[in-house]
Amino acid sequence: MKRGRKPTIDAADITRAAIAVADAEGLAAVSMARVAQEMGNATMALYRHVKSKDELLALMADAAFDEPPALPDGGWRDKFEVWAKALLAGIRRRPWFLQIPLGGPPSGPRSLAWFDSALGALDDTPLEPAEKVGVVMSLMTFVHGEAWLSVALTQGFETDPAQFSRQYAQRLRETVDPRRMPALAKIVASGVFDVDNLIDADDMAAEFDFGLHLFLEGVAAHIGSRA
Structure with a gap:
């Protein structure tokens, strides 16, 4: 046969x-x-x-990613929040994406679709075209950085959970000299790091939301100045 x-x-x-x-x-x-x-x-x-x-x-x-999400009706801020969280979820689903060398700006059809989606969220703003590109590239940088940090910390926790326990706070107290690092010493003394587990999914989500809030506040201020 x-x-x-x-x-x-x-x-x-x-x-x-x-x-x-x-x-x-x-x-x-x-x-x-x-x-x-x-x-x-x-x-x-x-x-x-x-x-x-x-x-x-x-x-x-x-x-590596699905098509960009359908963005809600409303202002650019609500659209950016949906877009950013969808991108973060996509990277976390395939963390190996972060290991691929960046060879240049977005050029593939899927990457360009995500780029277009974020740019479209700024359609009704007074920003110039170059400003829109700058805002979207900055948002990409923020999300990629947050994704890299969360993936790296999660992998580190899986390898050695003790590094993320109260032992970390104790090491800081032994290492941080208040005379040389006064700001950090105050934070350590406040007890921020005195927790049993520094890696918590809910905490990481809240930290991402806070960072995104700060980023969007900055964009809002810039748009306000342009208006």
Whole structure:
């Protein structure tokens, strides 16, 4: 019995297979050979559609998220809150995204759709086009930074929970010299770090909301000055 020909593959198929590998085993496991194995193809067959691992990583970065969320009716602020929380949720779902080197500004179709969505939230504001781009890029930077911090801290907690217990407060008291670090010494003395677990999902969500609130307050002030 003759074997049938293997189905034709394309870059989208390869990207989906690479994402499946990253989801299951982490970004370090992704290679052209490993993805070919996942697909049941020869490695060289992949190179006909994706020229290099760098190109594959760029495709993965663009396809890592779903389409941007439907934004609510109302002002730019409510829209930004929905957009930012959806982006954060997408990164947390696929934390390997944070390990992909940034090769340039958004250029893939999915990334551009998210960019367009955030820019559209500013349609009814008096900001100039360049200002709108600056605001959205700053919001992206904030969300990516918060996501990186929460993912890194969560992974650190899973490795060594004791580092995030009251032992941390004790180490600070032993290390922080009030004469050299007076502001930090006051915070330590206030008992902020005297908790059994510094990593708590509710606390991390509240901290993100607070940081987002501060960012949006700054944008609101700038929009007010432009008006």
